Amino acid sequence: MTENWLAGQRAAFAACRGALPGAGTPWVDALRAQAFRQFEEDGPPSPKVEEWRSGPTAALTRQVFAPAVPAGPHPAPVPAPYLAGPRHRLVFVDGRYSAEHSDPGELPAGARLTSLGALLAEDPSAARELVGDPEAFAEERLSLVTDRRPQALVALNTALVSDGAVLIVDNGVALAHPVEVVYLAGAATVPSAHHLRTLIALGAGARASMVEVHAGGSGSVWTNHVTEIALDASARLEHVRADAGTRSAVRVDVAHARLQAGTAYAGFVMAGNTGAVRTETRLVLEGAGADGEINGLCLAGGSGHIDALTRLDHCAREGTSRQLWRGVFGDQARGAFQGRIRVLAGASGTNAALDNRNLLLGTGARAESKPELEILTDDVACSHASATGQLDEDALFYLRSRGLSEQTARAVLMAAFTGSVADRIADGDVRAFVRHLVDDRLNALGSAAS
C-alpha cells in the first residue's frame, strides 16, 4: 500500500518538477530535490510515529494523490468575499493564483502581498530568505534526538509546492485591513493533491491580520498546506485558518511560526472539513517576552476525523502563552487533540496554559486528548486541563423549562461552548466571519444528529 503510494509520489515528482514555479532556478531545484529525498527516506506518516498516532493516515494513503491539474475539469464556483469590511483578497484555484478572482487592493508602502509563483519569478532571492529548509520543521524530542518523520509531508510540500500567498511587511508598517486568502479546490474525480505554501514575514513592530480559508473539494482531494511565519521584534499577527464548507478527503495544514522578542502571535483554527483534517501549529518563542496564542475549534460529524496538534516551545525568558481548544463530535466522528507546552532550560518566568474540552454528541463518536507539559526549568507557572463529556442535562432542562425547544436549547449550549473560543478573535470582521462559519457547521452537525 505504502509502496504504491510512494511510487505514485515519485512518478508525480518526476512528471511535474520541470513545470513547478521556480523550475530552472538552481537553489529551487536543489531544495525541491533535497526535500523529496528526505520525504522518500521518511515515508508517509504512520500511526507508529507518536505525533501521528491519531492522524488520518489511512485516509491519506488510501488514494494515490497526484498534483492537481491547474484549472481542472470540475471548477468550483468562486465564493463571494468572506469578510464584510475592506480587505485585501487573494484567490487560489486548484493550487494556482487566480488574478481574475483576486482583489489585493491598496496596500500601505512597505507591505507586499503576492503569490509564491510570482515571487519566485520576479524576486527569487526574496523568496529564498522566506522558504525554510525542510529540516527547520523537525524538532528535538526529549531524548534530544531530532525526529523528522512527523514532518514528511512538509518535505513533500516543499518538493511539490505549486503556489501560495506571500505577505511581507516592513518594519513599523501596519496593515489597516485584514488579508483574506482563499484556497479553492475543484470537485476532482481523480485523486488530486494541492501542495500550498503561505509565507508571512513581519518586520519589527509591523502589524497584520490574515485569514486563510479553504473551500470546495471532493472525496478525491487532498490539500497539503504549509504556512511559514517569521515575526521580528514586537511584531503582531492575527492568523486564522478555517474551513468554509470544505469537502475534501483529507486536509493537512501545518503552521510554523518563529517569534522574536516582544512579539504577539494570535492563531485561530476552525477545522470543519467533512472528510479528515490534520492541523498542526508549531510556535517557537525565541525572543524574550513573546506571547503566543493558539485557539481552535474542531467540529466534525458523519465519519469525519479531526486531528489537531499544537507544539508551543518557550525558549526565552518571560514568555506567555495560552491555548484554548474546543471539539464537538457527532455521529461516528473521531476527534483527537495533542497539545504540548515545552519550557526549555533558561526560559524562566514562563507562564503557559492549555485548555482542551470536547463534547461527544454521537454514540459512535470518539475523542482523544493528550495535553503535555515538558518543563525543564523551575521558575514557571504552567497548567493544562482537559475534559470530555456531553451537554449538561441540567442546563438543557433549565433552557427547556424556559420554553426553548430541545433543538434550540442544544444549539444555545453549543454556541456557548464554542463561543468562548471564537470571541477571542480581535478583528471584528474576522470574528463575525468565524462565528458565521461555526454557526453553519454546528447547524449541519445538529440537523444531521436530529
Next chain:
Amino acid sequence: MSPLRETVETVERASGEYRYGFVTEIDEDRAPTGLNEEIVRFISAKKDEPDWLLEWRLKAFRMWLGLEDREPRWANVHFPKIDFQDACYYAAPKQEGDGPASLDEVDPELLRTYEKLGIPLREQEVLAGVAGAGNVAVDAVFDSVSVATTFQDKLAEMGVIFCPISEAVRDHPELVRKYLGSVVPQGDNFYAALNSAVFSDGSFVYVPKGVHCPMELSTYFRINARGTGQFERTLIIADEGSRVSYLEGCTAPQRDENQLHAAVVELVALKDAEIKYSTVQNWYPGDADGKGGIYNFVTKRGACRGADSKISWTQVETGSAITWKYPSVLLQGDRSIGEFYSVAISNLRQQADTGTKMIHLGRDTRSTIISKGISAGRGQQTYRGLVRVQPKADGARNFTQCDSLLIGDTCGGHTVPYIDVRHPGAEVAHEATTSRISDAQLFYCRQRGLDPEEAVSLIVNGFCREVLQQLPMEFAVEAQKLLGISLEGAVG
C-alpha cells in the same frame, strides 16, 4: 541570597546518603550467568515446579525471544542498552533442607539484615500477643526467594492464604493456575515476558468470600547479591465481598553497577471485593553522578472483575535510578472503582516515567488519579497515564490531577496524559500544573522560625498530603520520613 538558593545549598550540605546501601555477607545459591531455556528449566527445577508451570514459563520465554530488541523505547528514560545475557537470573540464600519452619531456623544474618532495614520480623511475632497493637503480617523476599512469612497461622484461621508464590504453586495449584497471567499475560510486554519466564518468588494472597483480612499484609523485597536481577511475581485475589490491604517495601545495596528489577503484580477483585495496594519503593537510586542504582521496570495491573469491586494503588516512589512503572486498573465490573495515588521523587540523576492506566469497560465505573511529581537535582520526572472509556462504559467517570513541583533549574518535570473517550455518556476531566516552591511560601515558613530544610519538607509534605493520607498508618510515617530523606540530597 534568595531563600530558594539558600535552601538548595543547605540541602546539598545535608547530603542525604542512602541508608540501606549495605551488603549482607551470606552464602548464596545462584544460577549460571545468561538466559536460555536451560536457565528457565533450572529455575523451575530449583523450585520443584509442576510441568504446567514449566511449560508456562517456556512459553513466556519464547514470547520474550520474539520481543527481542522490542524493549519499550517510548518512555522518557535514557540508559545504555541492557545485556540480558550478562546477568544472573536466580540467586537465593543457601538453605539447609526444605527451608525454615520457624524464624528460629532462619539464618541470623538475614534476620539482622531485616532489622537494619527496620523490619524486625521477630518483634512482630512478639507484638502479636499485645492487645490493640496494629499487626502486620510480613513476607520477606531476599534476592529471589521468600525467607520468612509471619502470622501465617493466624491468617489461616480466617481462611486467608498469605505465602510465597512458590509455596502457593505447591499447596494451592488450582488457584495459581486459574489466575496467574490472567491480568498480565505472558506476552504483555517485554519485561512482563521476561518476568514470566524467570520469576523466582513473590507473594501470593487469597482472601476468601466475605472475609475482611484482619491485618495489613506486607512484603519486603531486598536485592542483595551482585550481578543479579530480581523478578518477583505477586498475585492477589480478593474473592467476593472480601477486603485486603497489602503493602510492599523495597531496598537494595549500594553498588556501582546497575541492577534490574522487573516485577509483575497481578490483582483480581471479584464482586464487591476491595484491594488496597501500597508501595514504598526505595531501591538504591545511584549516586549524584548517576553511577549505579536499580532499574525498576515493573508491570502492575489490577482487574476489577466483579460488580462493585474496587482496586486502589498508592505508591511512594523515592528510589531507583530509573523507574518505568504504570500500575493500572481494568474496570470490568459495573460500578467498579479504580484509584491511583502517587508521589514520585526524582533527585540526583534519577529518571522516573510513571503513571497509571484506567480502562473503563463496565457501566458506571469510576476512577480517580492523583499524581504528585517532585523533581530536584538533575532528576527527570514524567507522569504518563492513560484513561480510556470503551464504547460500552456508559456513565463512566474519571478525575485526574497531576501536579509537578520543580526544585532547582537543572531538573525536569513532564506530564503526558492520554485521554481516549469512546462513549458520549462519559465524563473525563484532567488537570495538571507545574510550578516551583514559591519564595513567598518559603519566606512565610522561615519567618515562623523554620530552617530552610524544615520549610521545604513541610511544603513538600503539604504538596503530597492527598496521597500520603491514603497510606495505611504503619506506612504513612515511614513515607513522610522517606520524603524528607530523599529530598535532603539535592532538593531545595
